[in-house]
Amino acid sequence: MLLPAVPTYLSRFIAHLPMAPVSYALSLGLNRIAWRGLQELDWTPMYGRSFAIRILDLGVSAGFRVGPSGFAAAKVTEAAVTFSASAEDFVRLALQLEDPDTLFFNRRLRIEGDTDLGLTAKNLLDGVDFEALTAQMPAPVRMVLNQLRQRLVA
């Protein structure tokens, strides 16, 4: 493990937080940081459908919906498809350092629900040009992401 392990007391604390604010905060963050670079992708197959991520080691779940103006929080229980993985594996996937199929073979990634919707999301994100995406981000965010990426590659 290259990222520090999440302390048990912290994960227990987070697990007891209500999940709606987590979904809200994550979708807000994604819109602020990444939507400018992501909006050119063809999200139309995902309109009206919601998906969830379960961060297994943090005990956190978050639900999203995508529309023409970006991400919005959605109820985890109503998600059409749910991705489950550790925090580090989600970070590695988001930074395009890890192949989702490899994680799946090694039982580090689960996809439950509507598989076609899950594949659509996976393939959409695989189609993102990471450098072009980060070029559109605020400079401090870009710097942090690039440093994190270098650290995880090493």
Place this chain on the structure above:
Amino acid sequence: MLDTHPLLELICPAGSLPALKAAVDHGADGVYLGLKDNTNARNFAGLNFDDKSLAEGIRYAEERGCRVLMALNTYPQPDTLKRWHAAVDKAAELGVYAIILADPGLMAYACKTHPELRLHLSVQGSATSYEAIHFYRERFGIQRAVLPRVLSLAQVENVIRNSPVEIELFGFGGLCVMVEGRCLLSSYACGDSPNTFGACSPGHAVRWQQTPQGMETRLNGILIDRYADHEKAGYPTLCKGRFAVQGETYYALEEPTSLNSMEMLPEMLRIGIAAIKIEGRQRSPAYVAQVTQVWRAAIDAVKRNPDAFHIQPDWTTQLTKVSEGSMHTLGAYNRPWK
């Protein structure tokens, strides 16, 4: 040996523009790709190329001396034949290096309409003898054949000695049940055939569910496998499922595993293999980058000095990591029986 073409070209998969760039940047001699529909055998939601990414991909590859091959390797049906014809026309118009075909009707269309277009026989064409390859060459002028993964290397050598057609072999990636182009297993489960729908297990038919007994994989409602927490998983295809046969539950058809023929590279060079194909258009740019880099290094090493070729331990580590079932095999290439 009849061939004067370069040997052991590295042909890598691209399911997206970033994957194509990863292949080009890490040393592929050629990339193969498909369009966003059932004209190719990796017809998955959100995967593959539209007009814009295709034009950009061809430009990116060609500027860096890398060839682009387009897979049109499914079998057209009468009511949608125009889609396949339009795809062939597009490939010709964009000037791809070659198109990879399985259907003889489509080959007839391609060689009649675009005589300058280079045709490769897809693995889905299932030609295993030089007589079969000769037929495709004589009738449609195919210049390269991708052999199904059923022949031993000695049998491959026999094909090469008796045919002027370039031979491409699979080097690495997911293995199938070895009746390429003729497999109807998934049609049995979900009514869609890989040869017409373009996927062995269409996403709409696949469901994974975590249960107290383990993770269950279902194909159109049929339970095809259940993994305990520690077990490696494979693709959700019927051929790689575990089934109860006479009181025993096991991989009755095929175990999830990847082909890795790297240790046979010196022999492949000697017998005159034109190109090595890496499987995995459904995989991410991260996979393409890793596998291309490793195979580029291996092919360069074997070409420098075939007698001194040995596999670096970190090559094997990297390939094992990304393998289905996290293990690999030489498949049929190395077997004493015929």
